[in-house]
Amino acid sequence: MTSAETESANEATFRRICDSETILKDVSSAGKVIPGMRRDTLVCAGPPMPPDELPGPTRGAAMGALIHEGIAESPGHASKLLAAGEVKFLHAHDHDSIAPMAGIISWSMPVFVVENSSYGHICYTNINEGVGKTKTLRFGAYSGEVLRRLDWMEETLAPALRDALRLSGGIQLGSIVAEALRRGDECHNRNKAATALFLTRVAPHLARSGCSGEGLAKILEFIGGNDHFFLNLSMASAKATMDAAHGIPHSTIVTAMSANGRDFGIRISGLGRATPPYRWFLAPAPRGRARYFEGYGDADACPLLGDSFITECIGAGAFAMVAAPAITEFVGGNMAWAKRAMERMYKITAGEHDKLLIPYLDYRGTPTGIDVRKVLATGTSPIINAGIAHRNPGIGQIGAGLFHAPLQCFREAAKALN
Amino acid sequence: MTSAETESANEATFRRICDSETILKDVSSAGKVIPGMRRDTLVCAGPPMPPDELPGPTRGAAMGALIHEGIAESPGHASKLLAAGEVKFLHAHDHDSIAPMAGIISWSMPVFVVENSSYGHICYTNINEGVGKTKTLRFGAYSGEVLRRLDWMEETLAPALRDALRLSGGIQLGSIVAEALRRGDECHNRNKAATALFLTRVAPHLARSGCSGEGLAKILEFIGGNDHFFLNLSMASAKATMDAAHGIPHSTIVTAMSANGRDFGIRISGLGRATPPYRWFLAPAPRGRARYFEGYGDADACPLLGDSFITECIGAGAFAMVAAPAITEFVGGNMAWAKRAMERMYKITAGEHDKLLIPYLDYRGTPTGIDVRKVLATGTSPIINAGIAHRNPGIGQIGAGLFHAPLQCFREAAKALN
Numbered sequence: 001m002t003s004a005e006t007e008s009a010n011e012a013t014f015r016r017i018c019d020s021e022t023i024l025k026d027v028s029s030a031g032k033v034i035p036g037m038r039r040d041t042l043v044c045a046g047p048p049m050p051p052d053e054l055p056g057p058t059r060g061a062a063m064g065a066l067i068h069e070g071i072a073e074s075p076g077h078a079s080k081l082l083a084a085g086e087v088k089f090l091h092a093h094d095h096d097s098i099a100p101m102a103g104i105i106s107w108s109m110p111v112f113v114v115e116n117s118s119y120g121h122i123c124y125t126n127i128n129e130g131v132g133k134t135k136t137l138r139f140g141a142y143s144g145e146v147l148r149r150l151d152w153m154e155e156t157l158a159p160a161l162r163d164a165l166r167l168s169g170g171i172q173l174g175s176i177v178a179e180a181l182r183r184g185d186e187c188h189n190r191n192k193a194a195t196a197l198f199l200t201r202v203a204p205h206l207a208r209s210g211c212s213g214e215g216l217a218k219i220l221e222f223i224g225g226n227d228h229f230f231l232n233l234s235m236a237s238a239k240a241t242m243d244a245a246h247g248i249p250h251s252t253i254v255t256a257m258s259a260n261g262r263d264f265g266i267r268i269s270g271l272g273r274a275t276p277p278y279r280w281f282l283a284p285a286p287r288g289r290a291r292y293f294e295g296y297g298d299a300d301a302c303p304l305l306g307d308s309f310i311t312e313c314i315g316a317g318a319f320a321m322v323a324a325p326a327i328t329e330f331v332g333g334n335m336a337w338a339k340r341a342m343e344r345m346y347k348i349t350a351g352e353h354d355k356l357l358i359p360y361l362d363y364r365g366t367p368t369g370i371d372v373r374k375v376l377a378t379g380t381s382p383i384i385n386a387g388i389a390h391r392n393p394g395i396g397q398i399g400a401g402l403f404h405a406p407l408q409c410f411r412e413a414a415k416a417l418n
Numbered sequence: 419m420t421s422a423e424t425e426s427a428n429e430a431t432f433r434r435i436c437d438s439e440t441i442l443k444d445v446s447s448a449g450k451v452i453p454g455m456r457r458d459t460l461v462c463a464g465p466p467m468p469p470d471e472l473p474g475p476t477r478g479a480a481m482g483a484l485i486h487e488g489i490a491e492s493p494g495h496a497s498k499l500l501a502a503g504e505v506k507f508l509h510a511h512d513h514d515s516i517a518p519m520a521g522i523i524s525w526s527m528p529v530f531v532v533e534n535s536s537y538g539h540i541c542y543t544n545i546n547e548g549v550g551k552t553k554t555l556r557f558g559a560y561s562g563e564v565l566r567r568l569d570w571m572e573e574t575l576a577p578a579l580r581d582a583l584r585l586s587g588g589i590q591l592g593s594i595v596a597e598a599l600r601r602g603d604e605c606h607n608r609n610k611a612a613t614a615l616f617l618t619r620v621a622p623h624l625a626r627s628g629c630s631g632e633g634l635a636k637i638l639e640f641i642g643g644n645d646h647f648f649l650n651l652s653m654a655s656a657k658a659t660m661d662a663a664h665g666i667p668h669s670t671i672v673t674a675m676s677a678n679g680r681d682f683g684i685r686i687s688g689l690g691r692a693t694p695p696y697r698w699f700l701a702p703a704p705r706g707r708a709r710y711f712e713g714y715g716d717a718d719a720c721p722l723l724g725d726s727f728i729t730e731c732i733g734a735g736a737f738a739m740v741a742a743p744a745i746t747e748f749v750g751g752n753m754a755w756a757k758r759a760m761e762r763m764y765k766i767t768a769g770e771h772d773k774l775l776i777p778y779l780d781y782r783g784t785p786t787g788i789d790v791r792k793v794l795a796t797g798t799s800p801i802i803n804a805g806i807a808h809r810n811p812g813i814g815q816i817g818a819g820l821f822h823a824p825l826q827c828f829r830e831a832a833k834a835l836n
Contacts, residue, residue, distance in 0.1 A: 182744065183601035183611050184777065193601050196614040200642035203621050204635040212630035217622040224618035325777030326600065334780045359602065359743030360778050362752045 006373070009250035013269045014350040014369040016248070017314055020241040021117045023170040024233060027127075027162035031107040034124050035095050035276075038107070040071065041088040045103025045307045046260025047280040048091045051082075055261025055302050057140030060393025061102035062087065064142030068150050069106050075142060075394070092307055093256055093267070094276040097124045098239045100231055101138040101306045101389055101397075109150070110158030114173065114236035119244035125236035127153050127161075130226040139389045139396040140302075160219055163209035164202055171201050173237040176230070177316060178355045181366070186324035187234040188308055188317030189385040189400060194230035199223050231308070238310040245369075247274025252417060253350055254370040257309040257382065257405055259285045261302050261389075266409050268372060271416050281416070283408035290388055290401035291330060302391040304403055309384045315353040315368030318383040318402065319345050322358050323366075327385055331402040335360075341383055342367060348374040348382065372417065375410045424791070427668035431687045432768040432787040434666070435732055438659040439535045441588040442651060445545075445580035449525040452542050453513050453694075456525070458489065459506040463521025463725045464678025465698040466509045469500075473679025473720050475558030478811025479520035480505065482560030486568050487524050493560060493812070510725055511674055511685070512694040515542045516657045518649055519556040519724045519807055519815075527568070528576030532591065532654035537662035543654035545571050545579075548644040557807045557814035578637055582623035589619050591655040594648070595734060596773045599784070604742035605652040606726055606735030607803040607818060612648035617641050649726070656728040663787075665692025670835060671768055672731055672788040675800065675823055677703045677722040679807075684827050686790060689834050699834070701826035708806055708819035709748060720809040722821055727802045733771040733786030736801040736820065737763050740776050741784075745803055749820040753778075759801055760785060766792040766800065790835065793828045 031037050042065055044058050054062070063078035066087065072078035081087055092103050099105055111124040129136045129149055137146050165171065176197045183193030199220065206216060223229050239256070246255040251269035256278070258265050265280035272279025285303035292300075311317035321328055321338040328338040339361075346352070350369030357363040370382050381404040388399040449455050460480050462472065472480070481496035484505065490496035499505055510521050517523055529542040547554045547567055555564050583589065594615045601611030617638065624634060641647050657674070664673040669687035674696075676683050683698035690697025703721035710719075729735035739746055739756040746756040763785035764770070770783030788800050799822040806817040 193611060193614070196611070196618050199618055199621070200614050200638075203617070203642065204638040207625070207630060207634035207638060208632060210631070212625060212634070213628070214626060216625035216630070220618075220622040220625060224621065325781070329781070335778055360753055363743070363747070 005250045006252055009248050009270060010253055010350050010369065010371060013245045013248050013251040013253040016119065016245040017241055017369055018354050019118055020174070020244050022173045022237040022240050023115050023117045024112055024165060024173055025115050025170045026113040026165055027110050027158050028113055030105045030109045030111050030124070033111065033113065034097050034105065036090055038088070041090055043092050043095060043097050043099065043103060043105035044089045045092055045099065045101065045305060046258050047263055047265030047282060049260045049262055051085065051089050053262060054089070055305060056392040057302050057305060057389035058102040058104065058261060060140030060142055061104035061137045063393060064137045064146055065104045065106040067142065068147055069108060093258060093278060096122055098235045098307045098310060099126045099138065100128070100235065100308050101387060102140055103307055104137060108154060110154055112233060112236060114233065114240050116240035116244050121240045121243040123236040123240040123243065125232040127157065128226060128229050128232045129153070131228055135396060139387070140393050141396040142394055156215065157219055157222065160206055160209070160211045161202070164205035167209050168202065168205040171198070173233055174355065177234060177237060178357070181316065181320055181323040181356055182359050184324055184326060186317050186320040186327055186385065187230070188311040189327050189387070190324045191230040191234060192227045194234065195223065195227060198230050198233065234316065235308055235310055238314045238316065242310060242313050245269055252372045254313055254372065257313060257384065258307045259304040261285060261305040264304055264406055264409060266405070266413060268413050271413060281409040281412040283406035286403050286406050288386065288401035288403035289331060290399050291332065292399035296398035300390050300398055302389045304386060305389055306386065308386065312382060312384050313370060315356045315366035318385045320356060320358060320366045322360050330400065331385065344380050345383065347378050348380050372410050372413050375407070376414055379407070381405050381407055423668045424670055427666050427688060428671055428768050428787065428789060431663045431666050431669040431671040434537065434663040435659055435787055436772050437536055438592070438662050440591045440655040440658050441533050441535045442530055442583060442591055443533050443588045444531040444583055445528050445576050446531055448523045448527045448529050448542070451529060451531065452515050452523065454508055456506070459508055461510050461513060461515050461517065461521060461523035462507045463510055463517065463519065463723060464676050465681055465683030465700060467678045467680055469503065469507050471680060472507070473723060474810040475720050475723060475807035476520040476522065476679060478558030478560055479522035479555045481811060482555045482564055483522045483524040485560065486565055487526060511676060512696060514540055516653045516725045516728060517544045517556065518546070518653065518726050519805060520558055521725055522555060526572060528572055530651060530654060532651065532658050534658040534662050539658045539661040541654040541658040541661065543650040545575065546644060546647050546650045547571070549646055553814060557805070558811050559814040560812055574633065575637055575640065578624055578627070578629045579620070581627035582620055585627050586620065586623040589616070591651055592773065595652060595655060596775070599734065599738055599741040599774055600777050602742055602744060604735050604738045604745055604803065605648070606729040607805070608742045608745050609648040609652060610645045612652065613641065613645060616648050616651065652734065653726050653728055656732045656734065660728055660731050663687055670790045672790065675727040675731060675802065676725045679703060679720050679723040682722055682824050682827060684823070684831060686831050689831065699827040699830040701824035701830070704821050704824050706804065706819035706821035707749060708817050709750065710817035714808070714816035718808050718816055720807045722804060723807055724804065726804065730800060730802050731788060733774050733784035736803040738774060738776060738784045740778050748818065749803070762798050763801065765796050766798050790828050790831050793825070794832055797825070799823050799825055
């Protein structure tokens, strides 16, 4: 491989990222659409790992999903099924899927269908359950409240959203992400403006499709009251984009970052297969600059977990830190610090996004397309905003923080490039 | 008056501005609630002026309102009634009301009822018609499209919003303004995030109150598709706030800025009556640093018009310029320029708002409470973001720009203070 070949490949990769338009087309169910899905399989986050080593939050979420599916009768029963190896796990990235944190999606769960309308790639994601700190499946909780909400989402919310989306002709997601970056979101750890924009787009179609009265009111309150409702859509939009940027020979651009609570992994456009199963370059999952909820600390934390850092790969998330002062503040920084953090990201990326613009940098595009060569040449690690789950099953979210991708996996990738 | 008396009065005025909570309580109709309203009267913007000197946009809007009320049969007929002096005008500020640009509110028009829940002051405002450049009554247009929309707002939109608001128990406005300032709005010339937030709050109650199907869909699309829907609520919230800050003896704080297309006026907390009619200090309405829509220029522009600069008085609008990069860009500035502009406003205000915070200034409060003494001591004029109407009736908006309040009215006020 010559340097000119790589330059040209990286430019093509960068253009695919910027030129991808994404659209939310439909709601289906996991069992119908996710490749390889069976009644006894669960989708989970992260680069592949042995199922018996899955971390606490993923096991907790799996337990909740097994009860939700009627496969297990109780948490104890679910735990035994997992210990006996009777549940098969599909890693989301290899199955056209993505979901936050533990990333558990089971057979009957409704999934959004997101399409890269420029290049055709499809990504499925589940519906965000809400915040409520410790009370969500994705952070490993499986209480009655969590399970009842999953039932309501499946029986009531999903059919209404499906009817509305079909009437709407689809809702463009990329334009929501771009506008939300002008409204204080970075579309990874902050999705408030994006959620409000999504609600504005979908609400008329919910009404038009026949949903009404208290039922519609509850749906509108659920979406509008869940500051992270858009997160799953942001992630699916990013994955449908990055999958289109993957598989370009000689490209040294990172097309996914992901963690499973043990390993952190990166996928490189020009390395491994162009289609699943993908090749991952691994390093131990890092610990971050964390802010914990009251009563929790480092000892309680599961190492980095989830597929949501796909947002950083398209130039959102921590790569758009200046767009989201609230996140900057939460991770203990101020605006000058956020600008310096972004300046470092400009040094390790292929270019500046032509649609994701930062108003406070006088509409400069976000740093987009992490280049393995630049990461290693500068010794600068990509930054990531992420939530932190408790290390044990059944507890949930205990904080959030700023993480650095480990350089070791970039060194592994560089060896494969040479 | 001693300097200590003024300091203390200004501190009390500033505290009233910051401590005012405002709530949107109800929808009524102008004829029922606006003091002094009769079937043949129209509310209009600006400090009082002789009705036969009202500017083109105000006359255009009045013509539309007279047709809407069935008082005039045609624009020609309406024009004759105006020329004959058969229509009485009430200036909004003196009648517990406010509305953008020409500010025309007629008897049958629905009005929002906004209450300062901390101090009890009430302000009425009409419902924003939408943008569509030249096609709105408030900018002086009165085409069939404008009039049909007024009918729909009165017959369909207002009753639905009334039912929803009564069910909701009221929607807090101050918290929407504060959050919108974190989402790229300055809540005068940009109200996109505030509108999306308002829709998120009101939509469930619209559904719950029995509005459904295509009717509800159209209402949600009208609100969500009108980037300035929240403007009238932002103004009414600001007036209900500033009316509570008005009438404090010895206070040198500006409690309103307003223009009628001929004069620009300011109202001072410690001068004139504490209740309407208020005392105004006038100077000729200024021309601004304007950006015109294609095909229009300075020669077409009506001098500054409207009551919307009340938002600058509470520390929003141009006083929160850094919050809204899109507006900064529109008036031809960049972020460094916006910061310098705000720095100057900090020098002429009583303090920094404790709820209206600017993320990009590391959550510094906006400059709040324009002090006549500081304006004159520094020779620094308050800045205003405002829309520009065509000088003739029936045309509408032709641009927007950045204006400076004329120093002359501050000098007039200072004479009265001494």
